[in-house]
Amino acid sequence: MRLVAIATFAFTVAAAQADVIRSHFSPAAGTPERPAASVAWIVDGKTAFAQFGHKTLPDGPAPAADTVYEIGSITKTFTAALLADMILNKEITLEMAIGDLLPGAKDYPADVRRITVGKIATHSSGLPRLPANLFATVKDPANPYATYTPEHLDAFLRTFVLPAAPKPEYSNLGFGLLGYALATKAGKSYEQLITERVLAPLGMRDSGITLTGSQQSRLAPGHADGKAVANWDIPTLAGAGALRSTPADMAKYLSAVLDPPDSRIGRAIRMARDPRADFANGMRIGLAWIVAKSDGGKDLIWHNGGTGGYRSFIGIIPDSKVGLVVLTNANSNPDPIAMKALNAFVKR
Numbered sequence: 001m002r003l004v005a006i007a008t009f010a011f012t013v014a015a016a017q018a019d020v021i022r023s024h025f026s027p028a029a030g031t032p033e034r035p036a037a038s039v040a041w042i043v044d045g046k047t048a049f050a051q052f053g054h055k056t057l058p059d060g061p062a063p064a065a066d067t068v069y070e071i072g073s074i075t076k077t078f079t080a081a082l083l084a085d086m087i088l089n090k091e092i093t094l095e096m097a098i099g100d101l102l103p104g105a106k107d108y109p110a111d112v113r114r115i116t117v118g119k120i121a122t123h124s125s126g127l128p129r130l131p132a133n134l135f136a137t138v139k140d141p142a143n144p145y146a147t148y149t150p151e152h153l154d155a156f157l158r159t160f161v162l163p164a165a166p167k168p169e170y171s172n173l174g175f176g177l178l179g180y181a182l183a184t185k186a187g188k189s190y191e192q193l194i195t196e197r198v199l200a201p202l203g204m205r206d207s208g209i210t211l212t213g214s215q216q217s218r219l220a221p222g223h224a225d226g227k228a229v230a231n232w233d234i235p236t237l238a239g240a241g242a243l244r245s246t247p248a249d250m251a252k253y254l255s256a257v258l259d260p261p262d263s264r265i266g267r268a269i270r271m272a273r274d275p276r277a278d279f280a281n282g283m284r285i286g287l288a289w290i291v292a293k294s295d296g297g298k299d300l301i302w303h304n305g306g307t308g309g310y311r312s313f314i315g316i317i318p319d320s321k322v323g324l325v326v327l328t329n330a331n332s333n334p335d336p337i338a339m340k341a342l343n344a345f346v347k348r
Helices: 002-028 072-088 103-107 117-121 150-159 172-186 190-199 213-217 247-258 264-273 335-347
Strands: 036-043 046-053 290-293 299-307 310-317 322-328
Touching: 002 036, 002 046, 002 335, 036 247, 036 335, 046 247, 072 117, 072 172, 072 190, 072 264, 072 299, 072 310, 103 150, 117 172, 150 172, 172 190, 190 264, 247 264, 247 310, 247 322, 299 335, 310 335, 322 335
Parallel strands: none
Antiparallel strands: 036 046, 036 322, 290 299, 299 310, 310 322
């Protein structure tokens, strides 16, 4: 009878968790604001999935665990894990400067050359959110980063005037530059490097930048204002937001972030997520990862992402052994819903 009681209790707990997700996401999916939403969550080591809405409106197929989404700026946390991995492998240090990584940096202003990777990874470098010359390079407004080249990046950095007293400022440029610098250091493309050093060790074989034929067929088209929009290509600033992934693969990542494995990539993830500096609005920041407080006052470590037609969220409360990832194919922000659902797991 005891085994039956335990099984019944486990079923009840799992059903309660699913009810939390359903109550938060079902009303908010299948609409022009959010056609599809894929959710994966972990509570006490157990992973579950839920899918809502349609990949295309009004009545296209439902998303699945292998549906492909752009994850936007959650890519920054992968770039941070790559940085930490290279630190653990003694290829680089947080104190290493851009001037030591990029051959062309000899022509940058001295204060730009001295910007360290540690400052970039904690959004405290003084670099702006976007390079000032980005929009002058845009050929297709629906795909704004596609034609921004390394030469454009170099031209911006040659003339950039660093603020005298930089304050924390979220910077897509910074993480794009970081990914580019790490790839230059390794002599590989960012996609090759992130695949070899982060995605493959985590078993994330359905994630990357360049889509295979199978992945293209499983893509949830991005939407904005109720209409399908083009996917984004981010060749030069890839480290800021170029990755695509699936709920199944992101659940693997969520598990590794929540409970880092005893491996080099696990140690790298732990290094990246640990808070090390003050950030905005009373929050702290690790390497990319933002550290806020849960409703119960515990550390809530999170990041979000967005491209032209997608929004995403990942967050964990380590002390409570809960985590949540949300992938959507519209430009409506899921963060408030995701935060409420994540906190609700703890309250139950």
